[in-house]
Amino acid sequence: MKPRSTLAAQAHRLAVTRASGSASAGLHAMVLNQIGLSIVQGELAPGDPLPNADDWSAAYGVSRTVLREVIKVLAGKGLIESRTKTGMRVRPRSNWNFLDPDVLAWRYSARVSEADVRELFELRRAIEPMAGALAAERATPDQIAQLEAVLVEMEGVADDGERFAEPDLVFHQMILRMTGNELIGSLAALIETALLMSFRLSNDNPHGHRHSMPLHRDVAGSISGRDATGARQALLALLDQAEEDVRRAIAARSRIQE
Amino acid sequence: MKPRSTLAAQAHRLAVTRASGSASAGLHAMVLNQIGLSIVQGELAPGDPLPNADDWSAAYGVSRTVLREVIKVLAGKGLIESRTKTGMRVRPRSNWNFLDPDVLAWRYSARVSEADVRELFELRRAIEPMAGALAAERATPDQIAQLEAVLVEMEGVADDGERFAEPDLVFHQMILRMTGNELIGSLAALIETALLMSFRLSNDNPHGHRHSMPLHRDVAGSISGRDATGARQALLALLDQAEEDVRRAIAARSRIQE
DNA sequence: ATAAAAGCTATTATATGAATAATATGAAGA
DNA sequence: TCTTCATATTATTCATATAATAGCTTTTAT
Known part of the structure; x- marks a missing residue:
């Protein structure tokens, strides 16, 4: 049949x-x-x-x-x-190869659960602080200049929920690239998926993303200053905040649907 | 043309x-x-x-x-x-999606450089200790029993370079699975590639793998005892040893080729 | 003389029919 | 009861034809 x-x-x-x-x-x-x-x-x-x-x-x-x-x-x-x-x-x-960009996109393109968010951030927490530390040690002056430029761009659109997404994504992916480790670089798709999901969930929030700027500045500052442990801690703090934001958005969503 | x-x-x-x-x-x-x-x-x-x-x-x-x-x-x-x-x-x-199992296999199937090894272990060091910690917190009694069983199997073939590979691989992959995080589970291919490379490099070494058993026991013991930080440290130590082994093998290989 | 537009062509993209190979299933036989 | 074997089903491969597209060339209008 x-x-x-x-x-x-x-x-x-x-x-x-x-x-x-x-x-x-x-x-x-x-x-x-x-x-x-x-x-x-x-x-x-x-x-x-x-x-x-x-x-x-x-x-x-x-x-x-x-x-x-x-x-x-x-x-x-x-x-x-x-x-x-x-x-x-x-x-x-x-x-299944859950780390494949397509599979990630398919999985997180809709109806994400709290468990999905937990998985995503568990892995990000393992990767990004480590990547930040490596970036602080290895980034070229040119790369650091680029990172600072992206930071400025983020400042400029921090109140615009729509336009903030792109430079934010570039910021995080750039850190992965600055490690010079191509395996880590391939996790860019993971970050992209996480951020897209995050922005999708928070697009009712018209208050922009200015509240995350201080932590982003900390990250960029630590990398510029070659402070590996500082970068690690700053990224951990940034991830804490980001996960908290997402969880709040999910809670709000499910409250609405009830 | x-x-x-x-x-x-x-x-x-x-x-x-x-x-x-x-x-x-x-x-x-x-x-x-x-x-x-x-x-x-x-x-x-x-x-x-x-x-x-x-x-x-x-x-x-x-x-x-x-x-x-x-x-x-x-x-x-x-x-x-x-x-x-x-x-x-x-x-x-x-x-390129370097984390794709096929791409990984193609990349590490031959002529690995020291840089390749560094990349691999950088990522393993970020993932496996964290996975071990999560496993210690979340593994089911059944899973822990399986892990112990694999450990016993490893003991039995610790002097046989050929037959040691498989249970060793299972041991490490099982830890990833015990996190209950499917994204982390998809990194199994990474560990597989690393271990295959490692065994390929060290197959001239007839002395077996008994020297790694104490650290493997530490890992399993920590997970059984629900000791997250212990598991993290034990896995870090295990990775240190493994990377050292690989580096030695590469050095020996290049000395021969000269 | 320059720039825009129309047409040509090489190349991939899609479609279709037919032949081949592999194998799970069940029938037949020991 | 087990083994062997035939068969039907399915994917795999091949060959060929048509469509769509993008780069290049030529034309044409200003």
Whole structure:
């Protein structure tokens, strides 16, 4: 028996996405997002047998070529496996590559729970203070100048919830890059996801982000002054504040929904 | 002008791989590994224009279908971008997802430098002690029993360089899992890569791994005893020792090659 | 002479049909 | 009861055709 209603729902959602023309995406990217979201957000559970290639591509109104490429990409991120005769299946969560930028985005693009926030900040707390300390030791004068410039930019838009997001993101990612460690640099997607989520949650708050500027200044100051432990502590404090903000926003959200 | 010699070299290597039948791989996986390695190990540099789809698939002796799927997977890992008319290009390293299991494996599968080791252990040092602390707080009795069992298994094969690798890997990955944090769990691939590299480097050393057992016992003991700070310190010590071992092995290797 | 616009062309993107290979399942036999 | 074997199902691969797009060239208008 085939899950016809689910397929129909997926096809419909695709039609909507396609019509809205959200991304500059081609068919491939669109279908990839659809299926990726379906899996990561739990609509398709681990172990679930997926429709066979023909039916599935038909349901999305795309060719097998496109679906197949999507399948392979998802398999490359650990979400799916495809074996002859058995068909395609969603792999257990322990095989998913949660640090993949796409998977992160799919997971945190909607309905985040308190547990999701906890996971995110647990990891950030392990990474960013350490990265700050390394940055303080290794950053080139040029990089430090750039960081200061971004800080100034943040000051300029600290009261504008919309425009603050970008320089804030650049600020945090720059610190990761300044470690000179490419593995750490690849965690930029993690920070991006966290900040996007945070800004999405707090966009009802019209009070801007000025309250976080002092701590950002501390971070930049410590790095400029080559103070590794200072940078570590400043980033810890910044993360404490950020997590507190997010938790408040979630609490407010759930209070509204009641 | 097309890089004919490079293509020929790639095709030849594929033939070798195919003949040796290394992985359980299909064509797709084989070509994926070939091209992934070529890129990550620097044979194809960022910004390099890649051959067009027809020539390239011909060079590997596979259909365009297979090559296209490979391209899409690599694009999903950030290594490549493909635009119509412009063709395919290797993306700058800053876009690569170094934490992807495949990319990690490609990068550390050969000729590791001291810098590579530093990067790996910098990140492990940030993650594993923290994970150990969380594990000490959160692990279920069942999980702790499993960890102890793995420890016993390690004891049993501590003098066998070959057989020690697997339980050691399980030991470290289990700690990540016991945090209950899926983002941290996805770093299992990082630890796997590090350990495989470490074992590969030290396989001339016939003296086994018994010297690391006391520290492993400390780790397990701290977690069993719900001692978070103890677990953190024990893991730090363990990492110090492991990094020291690797550095010694690299030094020995380069001394031999001179 | 310069700049904008139209058209050409190479290249990827998408689609489709057909052939091949692998394997889980069940039937047949020891 | 176990093993062997055939078969149907499914993914995998291949070959080919059409569409879309972006860079380049030519044209054209000012």
